[in-house]
Each structure stands twice: as structure tokens, then as C-alpha cells.
Amino acid sequence: MAEQKSKVQKQAKKSMKKWLKKLPAVTKAVALIALVLGIVGGAVFCTLAFQKDDFELKGTKQFSLTVCEESYTYTEEGVVAICFGRDVSDTLKIEFSEGIVDNGNGTYTIPTDKAGIYTITYTVDCYKFGENREDGTPIKRIRVFTVDEVEEDGRAAGLDEEVDS
Numbered sequence: 232m233a234e235q236k237s238k239v240q241k242q243a244k245k246s247m248k249k250w251l252k253k254l255p256a257v258t259k260a261v262a263l264i265a266l267v268l269g270i271v272g273g274a275v276f277c278t279l280a281f282q283k284d285d286f287e288l289k290g291t292k293q294f295s296l297t298v299c300e301e302s303y304t305y306t307e308e309g310v311v312a313i314c315f316g317r318d319v320s321d322t323l324k325i326e327f328s329e330g331i332v333d334n335g336n337g338t339y340t341i342p343t344d345k346a347g348i349y350t351i352t353y354t355v356d357c358y359k360f361g362e363n364r365e366d367g368t369p370i371k372r373i374r375v376f377t378v379d380e381v382e383e384d385g386r387a388a389g390l391d392e393e394v395d396s
Contacts, residue, residue, distance in 0.1 A: 280315075280316050281315055281316060283313055284313050284314055284315065284359060285312075285313050286310075286311065286312050286314070286355060286360045286372060287311045287372065288308070288309075288372045289308045289309040289311060291374075293374075293375045293377070294341075294374075294375065294376045294377065295377050296343050297381050298344065298345060298346055298378055298379065298380045298381070299343050299344075300343075300344065301343065302340050302341060302342050302343050302344070303340070303341040303343050303376070304334070304338050304339070304340055304341070305338065305339045305340075305341055305351075305374075305376070306338050307337040307339070310323060310353050312355045314355065314358065314359045314360055315357070315358070315359060319356070320355070322355050322357060322361070324354045324355070326351075327349075327350075327351055328348075328351075330347070330349055341378070346378050346379055348375060348376070349375075349376040349378070350373050350374065351373070351374040351376075352371050353372045353374075354369045354370070354371050355369075
């Protein structure tokens with residue numbers, strides 16, 4: 232069976248070579264030009280169609296807060312999520328680090344009663360930025376809220392350098 236298939240394949244290959252030799256040079260040139268134009272056209276289309284793809288946080292990405300009794304209320308500034316030329320912000324997933332409270336109206340309460348780092352993590356569900364990417368790890372955008380204690384001299388606790396007057 233394999234021997235018979237091999238003979239059929241050899242005959243088909245031989246027939247194809249004969250057919251290609253009989254084709255006029257003009258036909259071969261037109262086919263080559265069409266192939267090149269198709270490749271270039273596809274590359275140009277992809278570049279233009281997907282050049283506005285973006286997944287970014289609007290507004291401030293990092294906040295520096297000091298420990299105090301009142302908590303800080305953050306109002307969501309938004310996210311831009313465009314994947315393959317279409318808005319995918321409706322697939323946005325938001326995760327909060329422990330302590331952050333979602334007030335449900337686009338505002339979040341950040342605890343400032345103790346020092347720490349609090350985050351709001353954003354992901355979208357699309358092939359280019361989401362879990363369906365080739366490596367399986369979604370791209371994340373993270374808003375960071377750093378709460379530091381203030382020492383008696385007015386400097387943040389984490390800053391040890393002295394400033395010359």
C-alpha cells in the first residue's frame with residue numbers, strides 16, 4: 232500500500248513539474264506579483280487595523296498616602312482597552328488587594344489606618360491581552376497605593392536620606 236502511494240505521489244509530482252514548465256512566463260510573473268502584493272497588502276492592513284490596540288490605565292497609576300485616621304476614597308479614572316480594533320473594556324476584570332473596599336459606584340475606599348501597599352489590578356478578556364495569549368498569562372495593569380507613616384521630623388518613614396539646607 233505504501234509502495235503504491237509512493238508511486239502515485241511521484242507521478243503527481245512529475246505531472247505538476249510538466250504542467251509548471253508548460254505555463255507561459257507571463258502567467259508565472261503575474262502569479263508571483265499577485266503573491267507579493269497579497270503579502271504586502273496583508274502586512275499593511277494588519278499594521279493599520281491594529282495600530283490603535285491599547286490596554287492602559289487612565290490618570291494616576293501610583294499614589295503616595297500617609298497614615299491617618301480617615302480612609303482615602305479613590306474615584307476610578309478609567310481604563311482604555313482596545314483589542315484588534317474593537318473596544319473590549321466590557322470584559323474588564325478588577326481585583327483588589329486585601330483591605331480595599333469597592334463602594335460600587337466607581338469609587339474605592341483605601342485603608343490608611345496602617346502603613347502598607349494596596350493595589351487594584353485590571354485584566355481584560357481578549358486574545359491579545361488576556362488569558363488566551365500564547366503564553367497563557369494575561370497582561371495586567373496595576374494601580375498602586377502606598378501608605379507610609381510619617382516620622383516626627385515630617386519625613387516619610389521609608390526615606391533615610393538627609394537633605395542639605
